[in-house]
Amino acid sequence: MYRTHTCGQLRVTDVNKEITLAGWVQTIRKFGAITFVDLRDRYGITQLLFGEQLQPELDANPLGREFVIQVQGFVQERSNKNRNIPTGEVEVQVHSFKILNKSAVPPFTITDETDGGDDLRMKYRYLDLRRNAVKKNLELRYAVSRATRNYLHEQGFMDIETPFLIKSTPEGARDFVVPSRMNAGQFYALPQSPQTFKQLLMVSGYDRYYQIVKCFRDEDLRADRQPEFTQIDCEMCFVEQEDILHMFEGLIKHIFHEVKGVHYKEKVERMTWEDAMWHFGNDKPDIRFGMKLCNLKKPASVFLQKTDNAALINGADFKVFDDAETVIAIAAPGCSEYTRKQTDELTEWVKRPQIGMKGLVFIKCNADGTYKSSVDKFYSEDKLKAIAEAAEAQPGDLILMLAGAEERTRKAISELRLEMGKKLGYRKETEFKLLWVLDFPLFEYDEEGNRWVARHHPFTSPKPADIDVMINNNPHIEDAAKYLEHPYANIKANAYDLVLNGNEIGGGSIRIFQRPLQEKMFAALGMSEEEAMHKFGFLLGAFEYGAPPHGGLAFGFDRLCAILGGSESIRDFIAFPKNNSGRDVMLDAPGPIDEKQFQELNIILNLPE
Template sequence: MDQQAKSLEVQSVELTFPSGWRRSHDCGSLRLDHSGQNVVLMGWVQRRRDHGGLIFVDLRDREGITQIVFDPQADAAAHEAAHALRSEYVIAVQGTVRQRPEGMANPKLKTGDIEVLVYALKILNVAKTPPFLIEDDTEVSESVRLKYRYLDLRRPVMQAHLRLRHRAAFLTRNYFAERGFIEVETPVLTKSTPEGARDYLVPSRVNPGKFYALPQSPQLFKQLLMVAGLERYMQIVKCFRDEDLRADRQPEFTQLDLEMSFIEEEDIYELIEGWLSILFKDLLGLELSTPFLRLSYRDALNRYGTDRPDLRFGLELTDLTDLVKGCDFRVFREAVERGGLVKSLRLADGARLSRKDLDDLVHYAQEFGAKGMAWAKLQPDGWQSPIAKFLDPSLRDAIVDRMQGRPGDILFFMADHPTVVHETLGNVRTRLAQQLDLIPKGQYRFCWITHFPLLEWNPDEKRYVAVHHPFTSPLEEDMDFLESDPLKVRSRAYDLVLNGTEIGGGSIRIHREDVQKKIFGVLGIGDQEARDKFGFLLDALQYGAPPHGGIAFGFDRLIMLMTGATSIRDVIAFPKTQKATCLMSGAPSEPDVNQLLELCIRVDKEGR
């Protein structure tokens, strides 16, 4: 009988939960000690193997797999019914635990020493043939996995990710509760304060023409909780940002959000390092070395070209600007004259790179705005480089000495505006480490990045904008620069970076109304605009706001790094695609015309 006929036959059977049957064990818990016991198992058919007389089925639930056996000598009816079983059927069985025959144990399974001889079978539900195998190493496109997410989540690796996430959330709540934090839910429908990514707007039916915004973060509310005297707040919270997506971003994501009163930066560092130490010890069995390394923003750029440095490998940048200023090589000389930098990166034993490898790297550097990238292979008899003839021997020797170069190394040079130099060499550094397998496996390296610039100049808007957000406190010693040279002002902001990925960021906040108004003024936010957007915060700061600060962590991103997943979509139960759509449910979808009429909204798809 073919599969379709078998399915029709099964569907004619009453597919109900068997009265009086109670599951006695899960499919991952039976061991040799259970031999001889009668058990009831329930789960999904992973696979069925018909060996003529005997039928073997791997029965799966979230805890594991147990092999069950149908033997016509033990129960003919159960054996006959087992012929109809197919992949992903949901079944219940009664049977007796026994040791597998000698030589038939499966060391890959927790239950590999035993099997269950079945004497009763109930088919609880049938299943269509799934579009992909429910196995960890199945090869299937992500779009298919997302369309059939309920099937993808049956795979053990996906369930392991969600269980680790659950455990991490449980440990997190316990850790902060034990330290006096109060979990408070902040509003989801709130006021739009466009000072960052685009808001998701929600129309108000009872207030026609007006809109709520979904929160990009609970920033202002958690500051108000400090004004309210709660002193220590935490929340694992959903946030929303309408921005272009990448592998580590989603339109809706989860944050661990914290705020504390009467604290300094050191309190934040100590608290967070303790929390992460517990997570990594409990979930991964790893002891973290604390305190974490701390680098100022300027030091991070100078040494690694980025404020998100991966510290698992070396390849630090070296500044050559003072050595090459005024040299005969026009590219170096003119870059310095324009106020730029000349920096180099040394790759040990890099002379093995082919000319094609080097050309590919130069093309890669150009993706970040570089006009080119020079290189020099250090050979026993001197430099092999297109630029060697432009540098006199004494200057070449000075460069090699500063770079601590040795024969067999290769030097990469970048001369340009500081931003281009740092971004280019920072990315080349990472690309080299990935291509040449220089990144140790299973290693986690944290570092705090501190003293970020408070402001940066936006040439499109022709005004200063906040590097983090406009509620970040400036360093006291830099306050005098706010009016005379705003770009010199450093902030009391800090980010935590893990393996080249920012996982959290925060700051000590502004708690005085006069300082907050001054910052708004530097940002080009006039009194009326500040009142319209942030009036409730300015009012609150007049009523005894304590000094306070906090931090927020991308919870999805942290779990992604802990599980070794390559995308946060693999640690979120029902994620969106990079186009912010849900392939499973079809969201977003067009609303009913009556819904739009109730909201006083007309949709213009032409954008007129």
């Protein structure tokens, strides 16, 4: 055998045992006539002691970093114990060794605090994967996968694979397409999700399906996005929304317990989409802290039907507020003593291109009950006090106000809230807070295309109370400026998102399962009968054969792992990720193919000059 034990296995109870180890040389330390070597494998590190009798052999066959070696020896107790590693009380007195394979000098150090930059480590990803920090991430990913499978198995779910080579139905993100050699001029698409297949499985009577499955979307990348990503994909028959929420609250709590040792006993909060947008500025709010939005000027938006506080800011002849579509404030607790430099830094932060605001207005709510503002010229202290009361600010707080176009301002104040939450220590990696967001709009209106688009996807059912509204109204809009008055603008989706610490980790819906309603949905999205049959005739046909009520949910597996691991990037939890340009720099992919393959596929390249 190459080894009798792993490098993370030996303890004081193994003292005097004769053992064999194999692994990689982590470090070499020479002290006169003896040499210490840290030997590493996936399971840990064991210290080796090469005594004086082995020095001539070591001189003839010197070891280097990342050499693969095998040693035989006896376990003995260490005189200088290392309490930082599980094997730190023992070492192996080596009596013989063999170099199994030498190593070139690695391009970076294989340690947690490596000197390798991101690009270099991705080029040599097979070396980066040896680092303990990366190994822990992949171990966590495996633990989440194992906990998921165990829970769903116990709940009667069946793991069923679905195809990767499917039909292209361009909706939403761009498809990755695959040419077919046997069907010249035709292409498969890689699935953006197994959506229609899992619905077909429900029609087939497999009432509890799941898959931990690869999905593919050809879209621009960022820290939480990859061209290929993994979902925990689930579907159930004969369920209503409450059944889905109960089942998958159980799953996420089970994962918390098994992977993080966290007993999440709190009731998972619920919030409507309208309330999330009104109070937090986005549909995935981080509710680990307060700092809710104060809407001082309500725009003419379909979801904002609340009472605003326009009287507090109107009539002051402050053009920034007067000309703005909306004005929104937050109160940052305990920040009234921010210096001019600190408020200037926040102003520059909101001016960054990714935030896109022109400036920031602030009001200091001093501990002595006075108020100081960057707009003192326009607003009296009584007005500032009234604004502070509307924002629920306390003495010692700092009110931050943004003004501008509705969508940009709401997004910007939401990001500013998160930034202040981070600065003030409210967004702790060790604290987990779940939230269901419910009652999304079923449709969004595309003014450029003068048509409705599905907010979730075209297979999402309306809320039961809105089905008749959808069936009995024509989706066509005569006057684009009056789309908010159309009955479709107020139809709610029977959909739900699960949010963890301000990140959407799962989303799903109760599905349409009756052909007439599904046809009505396709028509509302601007599809002709012919187009609907061409793209989804198989699904419409299946609904003719006793399709049951069904619904499901998909978790973003990579994102869930990243949050549990305390990282902002899903790349840290993928063994072989792509970079921000969608390239695998280790394989140098994508790359060209040879002319023979083009000929077999009947493809002619027409690249721009």
